[in-house]
Amino acid sequence: MRYLCLVYLVENEMATMSESESDACTDESLAYDEALRRSGQLILAHALERVETATTVRVRQGKLFTTDGPFAETKEQLGGFILIEARDLNDAIQAASRIPLARRGSIEVRPIKELKPSVRRTR
Amino acid sequence: MKFMFVIYHDEQTLDALPAGEMQTLVDSALDYTEEIRRSGHYVVSNALQRARTARILRVRGSKVSTTDGPFAETKEQLGGFFLVEAKDMDEACLLAARFPPARLGTIEVRPVRELQHS
Numbered sequence: 001m002r003y004l005c006l007v008y009l010v011e012n013e014m015a016t017m018s019e020s021e022s023d024a025c026t027d028e029s030l031a032y033d034e035a036l037r038r039s040g041q042l043i044l045a046h047a048l049e050r051v052e053t054a055t056t057v058r059v060r061q062g063k064l065f066t067t068d069g070p071f072a073e074t075k076e077q078l079g080g081f082i083l084i085e086a087r088d089l090n091d092a093i094q095a096a097s098r099i100p101l102a103r104r105g106s107i108e109v110r111p112i113k114e115l116k117p118s119v120r121r122t123r
Numbered sequence: 124m125k126f127m128f129v130i131y132h133d134e135q136t137l138d139a140l141p142a143g144e145m146q147t148l149v150d151s152a153l154d155y156t157e158e159i160r161r162s163g164h165y166v167v168s169n170a171l172q173r174a175r176t177a178r179i180l181r182v183r184g185s186k187v188s189t190t191d192g193p194f195a196e197t198k199e200q201l202g203g204f205f206l207v208e209a210k211d212m213d214e215a216c217l218l219a220a221r222f223p224p225a226r227l228g229t230i231e232v233r234p235v236r237e238l239q240h241s
Binding site: 002004006008023024026027029030043044046047048049051053054055056057058059060064066070071072074076078080081083089093096097102103105106107108109110111112113114115116117118 | 125127129131146147149150152153166167169170171172174176177178179180181182183187189193194195197199201203204206212215216217219220225226228229230231232233234235236237238239240241
């Protein structure tokens with residue numbers, strides 16, 4: 001089963017890290033992605049740019065509305081994600097607990113849902 | 124450039140849709156996925172199970188703590204995501220606007236940051 005691990009961090013804390021601390025943090029994160037890849041659990045992982053780079057999009061009555069900034073103002077901000085393959089939720093939590101940034105922020109682990117096309121489409 | 128679309132919708136609104144309408148929405152989302160795959164924008168996407176299935180995990184010292192529920196309690200809930208390839212933010216937003224459920228919910232579009240080994 002696939003699980004999405006959403007990584008939330010206090011961006012301002014990350015921004016105040018020294019360069020060597022920040023480099024070590026990045027190296028550690030990339031090393032863990034690599035470990036997940038080798039164990040066959042990694043589907044995809046990416047860091048995101050800071051929340052202030054976000055644009056929020058809505059379409060109402062055919063009209064496009066965009067606003068600057070993220071959808072939700074939160075104490076910790078969404079900073080990246082890791083999409084993994086795991087046997088079950090416990091296995092996913094095990095993998096998520098080894099994400100280096102779990103020691104600094106919070107990880108939301110959520111099972112993915114397979115969307116099924118209607119019979120009309122599968123014919 | 125890669126962009127993430129973080130899709131939010133009100134789960135209760137979706138639950139209240141008649142089954143046929145819900146399936147039409149799912150079909151239109153799948154059609155959209157196919158369309159942006161053909162146009163070369165698609166990288167990966169997934170719908171997520173309900174927010175109540177989420178677990179939050181923190182590691183402090185050597186202790187792992189987990190709690191139920193999504194990270195953020197919001198009026199609309201995180202329901203899925205896309206990773207796409209687009210020229211710039213403008214193209215990414217136009218692409219996001221064509222995702223049929225954008226008419227019901229909200230999409231946060233965010234550039235991906237490439238991490239480099241030191």
